[in-house]
Amino acid sequence: xxxxxxxxxxKWQEFWERNKTFRTEDGGPxxxxxxxxxxxxxxxxxxxxxxxxxxxxxxxxxxxxxxxxFNVLHPMGWDAFGLPAxxxxxxxxxxPAIITKRNVDNFRRQIKRxxxxxxxxxxxxxxxxxxxxxxxxxxxxxHEKGLAYQASIPVNWCPALGTVLANEEVKDGRYVExxxxxxxxxxxxxxxxxxxxxxxxxxxxxxxDWPEPVKKMQREWVGKSxxxxxxxxxxxxxxxxxxxxxxxPDTLMGSTFCVLAPEHPLxxxxxxxxxxxxxxxxxxxxxxxxxxxxxxxxxxxxxxAFTGAYAVHPLSGENIPIWIADYVLAGYxxxxxMAVPGHDERDFAFATKFGLEVIRVVKALDGSEPKLxxxxxxxxxxxxxxxxxxxxxxxxxxxxxxxxxxxxxxxVTYRLRDWLFSRQxxxxxxxxxxxxxxxxxxxxxxxxxPVELPALDDFKPTSxxxxxxxxxxxxxKTTDPRTGRPAQRExxxxxxxxxxxxxxxxxxxxxxxxxxxxxxxxxxxLPVDLYIGGTEHAVLHLLYARxxxxxxxxxxxxxxxxxxxxxxxQGMILAYSYRDASGKYFHPKDVEEKDGKSFxxxxxxxxxxxxxxxxxxxxxxxxxxxxxxxxxxDSMRLYEMFMGPLDAVKPWQMNGVEGIYRFLxxxxxxxxxxxxxxxxxxxxxxxxxxxxxxxxxxxxxxxxDLSNMQFNTAISAMMILVNTxxxxxxxxxxxxxxxxxxxxxxxxxxxxxxxxxxxxPTTLAYEAWPKFDPAALIDATVEIPVSINGKMKDVxxxxxxxxxxxxxxxxxxxxxxxxxxxxxxxxxxxxxxxKMVNLVV
RNA sequence: GCCUGAGUAGCCCAAUGGCAGAGGCAGGGGACUUAAAAUCCCUCAAGUAUGGGUUCGACUCCCAUCUCAGGCACCA
Numbered sequence: 018x019x020x021x022x023x024x025x026x027x028k029w030q031e032f033w034e035r036n037k038t039f040r041t042e043d044g045g046p047x048x049x050x051x052x053x054x055x056x057x058x059x060x061x062x063x064x065x066x067x068x069x070x071x072x073x074x075x076x077x078x079x080x081x082x083x084x085x086x087f088n089v090l091h092p093m094g095w096d097a098f099g100l101p102a103x104x105x106x107x108x109x110x111x112x113p114a115i116i117t118k119r120n121v122d123n124f125r126r127q128i129k130r131x132x133x134x135x136x137x138x139x140x141x142x143x144x145x146x147x148x149x150x151x152x153x154x155x156x157x158x159x160h161e162k163g164l165a166y167q168a169s170i171p172v173n174w175c176p177a178l179g180t181v182l183a184n185e186e187v188k189d190g191r192y193v194e195x196x197x198x199x200x201x202x203x204x205x206x207x208x209x210x211x212x213x214x215x216x217x218x219x220x221x222x223x224x225x226d227w228p229e230p231v232k233k234m235q236r237e238w239v240g241k242s243x244x245x246x247x248x249x250x251x252x253x254x255x256x257x258x259x260x261x262x263x264x265x266p267d268t269l270m271g272s273t274f275c276v277l278a279p280e281h282p283l284x285x286x287x288x289x290x291x292x293x294x295x296x297x298x299x300x301x302x303x304x305x306x307x308x309x310x311x312x313x314x315x316x317x318x319x320x321x322a323f324t325g326a327y328a329v330h331p332l333s334g335e336n337i338p339i340w341i342a343d344y345v346l347a348g349y350x351x352x353x354x355m356a357v358p359g360h361d362e363r364d365f366a367f368a369t370k371f372g373l374e375v376i377r378v379v380k381a382l383d384g385s386e387p388k389l390x391x392x393x394x395x396x397x398x399x400x401x402x403x404x405x406x407x408x409x410x411x412x413x414x415x416x417x418x419x420x421x422x423x424x425x426x427x428x429v430t431y432r433l434r435d436w437l438f439s440r441q442x443x444x445x446x447x448x449x450x451x452x453x454x455x456x457x458x459x460x461x462x463x464x465x466x467p468v469e470l471p472a473l474d475d476f477k478p479t480s481x482x483x484x485x486x487x488x489x490x491x492x493x494k495t496t497d498p499r500t501g502r503p504a505q506r507e508x509x510x511x512x513x514x515x516x517x518x519x520x521x522x523x524x525x526x527x528x529x530x531x532x533x534x535x536x537x538x539x540x541x542x543l544p545v546d547l548y549i550g551g552t553e554h555a556v557l558h559l560l561y562a563r564x565x566x567x568x569x570x571x572x573x574x575x576x577x578x579x580x581x582x583x584x585x586x587q588g589m590i591l592a593y594s595y596r597d598a599s600g601k602y603f604h605p606k607d608v609e610e611k612d613g614k615s616f617x618x619x620x621x622x623x624x625x626x627x628x629x630x631x632x633x634x635x636x637x638x639x640x641x642x643x644x645x646x647x648x649x650x651d652s653m654r655l656y657e658m659f660m661g662p663l664d665a666v667k668p669w670q671m672n673g674v675e676g677i678y679r680f681l682x683x684x685x686x687x688x689x690x691x692x693x694x695x696x697x698x699x700x701x702x703x704x705x706x707x708x709x710x711x712x713x714x715x716x717x718x719x720x721x722d723l724s725n726m727q728f729n730t731a732i733s734a735m736m737i738l739v740n741t742x743x744x745x746x747x748x749x750x751x752x753x754x755x756x757x758x759x760x761x762x763x764x765x766x767x768x769x770x771x772x773x774x775x776x777x778p779t780t781l782a783y784e785a786w787p788k789f790d791p792a793a794l795i796d797a798t799v800e801i802p803v804s805i806n807g808k809m810k811d812v813x814x815x816x817x818x819x820x821x822x823x824x825x826x827x828x829x830x831x832x833x834x835x836x837x838x839x840x841x842x843x844x845x846x847x848x849x850x851x852k853m854v855n856l857v858v
Numbered sequence: 859g860c861c862u863g864a865g866u867a868g869c870c871c872a873a874u875g876g877c878a879g880a881g882g883c884a885g886g887g888g889a890c891u892u893a894a895a896a897u898c899c900c901u902c903a904a905g906u907a908u909g910g911g912u913u914c915g916a917c918u919c920c921c922a923u924c925u926c927a928g929g930c931a932c933c934a
Contacts, residue, residue, distance in 0.1 A: 019896090230863075262934065319932095349933045357934090431933095665864085673870065676883055679882090679897095680882080736882075806914075809877045857915095
């Protein structure tokens with residue numbers, strides 16, 4: 018029988034399912050290994066080939082670790098709450114739960130076809146009441162700790178979506194997912210006090226084995242900065258002060274004016290009558306500007322208005338003017354800055370525009386006076402009492418002087434803001450909170466959970482702008498279970514991030530009905546040993562999940578300070594797309610390529626070929642289904658790993674799959690003939706030295722590549738072994754067994770089938786991983802390149818372990834080399850035993 | 859603008875500072891076949907983005923530049 022994935026793959030998938038081959042026990046003598054995928058949002062479009070990239074990598078490692086004797090936890094589930102299902106529900110009039118179930122079923126089907134060794138008994142679904150009951154439970158713990166609160170704040174309101182968005186979801190004034198514009202609105206919202214964990218979210222990054230760029234992005238997101246808080250009195254307003262934050266307190270003596278954000282609460286009060294009109298105008302204009310306009314990079318045009326008021330410089334006692342300008346952000350720090358135009362680009366640009374005084378208070382370290390604005394560190398100057406000090410010394414001295422005058426102190430601030438945690442949506446976790454008649458918001462007791470979503474058939478916000486849940490009037494109207502008094506349910510829901518903040522914990526104990534997870538099981542399984550997913554979650558998901566985990570840690574509910582010990586980001590898979598001169602895209606099946614150029618089939622019109630992100634509109638999406646249909650799951654898996662390093666961005670090439678398919682066929686034919694018998698060359702005898710060595714070499718290479726997650730080169734090593742065995746008419750069973758075990762994590766269906774045909778009665782999922790003998794890899798002789806002036810000229814063969822003089826003699830007596838060096842003086846000979854010889858002439 | 863990462867045959871990609879090639883695709887040739895497909899065998903090809911530097915020796919280390927990808931961008 019020729020290699021027929023469509024026959025053997027379903028067979029083994031059924032076998033694994035029927036025998037619960039991959040069911041995981043919680044505990045036992047084997048060491049544990051928890052390998053986790055970032056679970057998918059089950060979209061209506063189904064899987065594309067990017068999803069299984071990470072899943073294949075984790076599956077290979079999971080299978081490999083099992084063969085190495087680890088107790089492996091490898092689960093899968095669904096991040097099932099979310100906006101797309103709700104929008105589809107509004108559009109099609111179908112309940113989001115039904116849409117979600119349909120999508121989940123499709124995702125599960127697609128994933129199961131790829132033969133991943135998940136323990137499906139642990140599948141979780143964040144939109145199931147059994148799951149979100151515990152999401153609500155964790156929210157109550159956050160609330161108890163004072164980490165969840167309501168506040169009326171300016172929020173990012175997205176009119177197109179009819180909901181607010183977290184700061185992280187907005188970029189350049191638009192929703193990052195859809196590009197819909199976002200505007201500021203004051204609203205009462207649930208907030209989570211993630212800022213209380215800012216310091217630990219930064220410092221604990223030292224505890225984990227994550228890619229440096231991701232750590233950096235998280236550090237920058239938290240944005241820790243050291244400096245001083247400085248209080249300014251206001252001339253003529255005896256009881257009024259304002260506070261600024263500065264990272265450069267050493268430049269305080271160079272502060273020639275102050276700037277408040279237009280929204281600063283003091284603006285109205287301190288503005289003098291003469292300036293009132295101009296200031297009011299400016300506040301109005303600034304308020305109307307969108308975030309996008311206010312921060313757009315090209316709009317380097319500074320604007321502002323003078324309030325007429327003066328601040329008292331805390332050290333010099335001089336009066337300096339107070340301006341307002343929208344380059345000072347109301348939401349960051351104190352919403353006010355001391356302007357040091359000599360040493361800050363923005364202040365400099367502003368001072369230039371409005372003719373304000375600029376003075377130098379920092380010289381370069383070499384004493385020179387670089388052009389202003391000069392924002393590097395240096396030596397203080399023009400700063401009575403601090404002259405001659407370095408930036409660092411001056412900063413501490415200024416802080417000390419401020420402390421003495423009770424006008425400031427050293428301070429650390431963070432860019433991180435509290436997390437806006439409510440959405441005006443239907444398809445999310447309801448808050449387990451009720452509002453009493455007196456307006457107080459109180460938590461529901463744990464034993465009333467879950468607060469289930471009410472049945473609705475219209476998921477739009479109400480006509481008066483309240484969230485969809487407000488439509489469920491009977492549901493909203495409730496009583497306080499403690500007092501029996503009437504109450505209203507909270508109608509906001511949690512954002513999609515909520516469910517994904519703790520799913521890795523639920524996998525540990527997914528069926529527990531009395532607790533979110535069992536403590537002993539948690540202690541056994543955590544932390545996650547390896548977490549693989551895309552870079553798109555480098556900040557948001559990972560920061561939120563770490564925050565929740567730390568809260569749970571402080572509550573004694575989890576035993577590790579960090580949830581994910583090692584993180585790895587897979588690179589994105591791109592695809593070729595074809596576009597004609599007018600910009601119209603063509604599907605690859607309508608394209609033919611000739612001499613490296615692309616043409617439309619039929620018409621012959623010339624096309625541009627480029628590599629782009631897969632997208633429907635570019636007609637370049639590849640679905641795993643089509644690949645599995647044509648080549649099988651094993652080819653799909655192997656090709657995804659063979660394309661290149663896991664973390665590289667790389668283009669999908671269908672004929673690359675073809676090459677992999679051919680490799681698997683060759684592997685198959687080593688063992689099975691087209692007549693469906695065992696290959697006649699298979700023997701039980703000892704393999705030849707050559708085949709022994711080739712096999713040991715493959716074992717060594719695949720093993721070390723797997724430990725470094727270098728799947729592409731591991732596959733290459735297996736190809737070499739297969740090619741070597743193909744050349745041989747004698748096929749020692751030992752070699753074939755070893756090869757089958759090596760390939761098992763990568764192409765498990767093929768491996769199981771060959772394993773069975775080679776006469777093994779049980780699954781190879783728990784067979785011991787092959788061991789190699791380092792001695793078997795050593796050759797009796799080694800080839801050593803000989804170069805002259807660093808250019809390789811010939812190769813000599815010497816016994817392994819030959820000493821320098823032997824090698825040098827061999828090199829000099831080599832016919833070709835001897836001829837080349839004839840008549841030349843050898844200035845120097847470099848011999849690295851076992852490596853090379855270099856003659857310098 | 860700033861910070862990362864990456865540029866190696868036509869393409870995807872390998873190479874502890876020591877023979878530029880492991881593997882795959884595509885191309886060429888051959889065997890098998892009535893023929894084709896499939897299969898098997900053989901084979902072609904770049905000197906590593908560019909310019910400097912360190913070294914006996916550089917794809918690898920250092921500096922500058924270019925291109926691409928990703929992240930950040932009034933955060934005081």
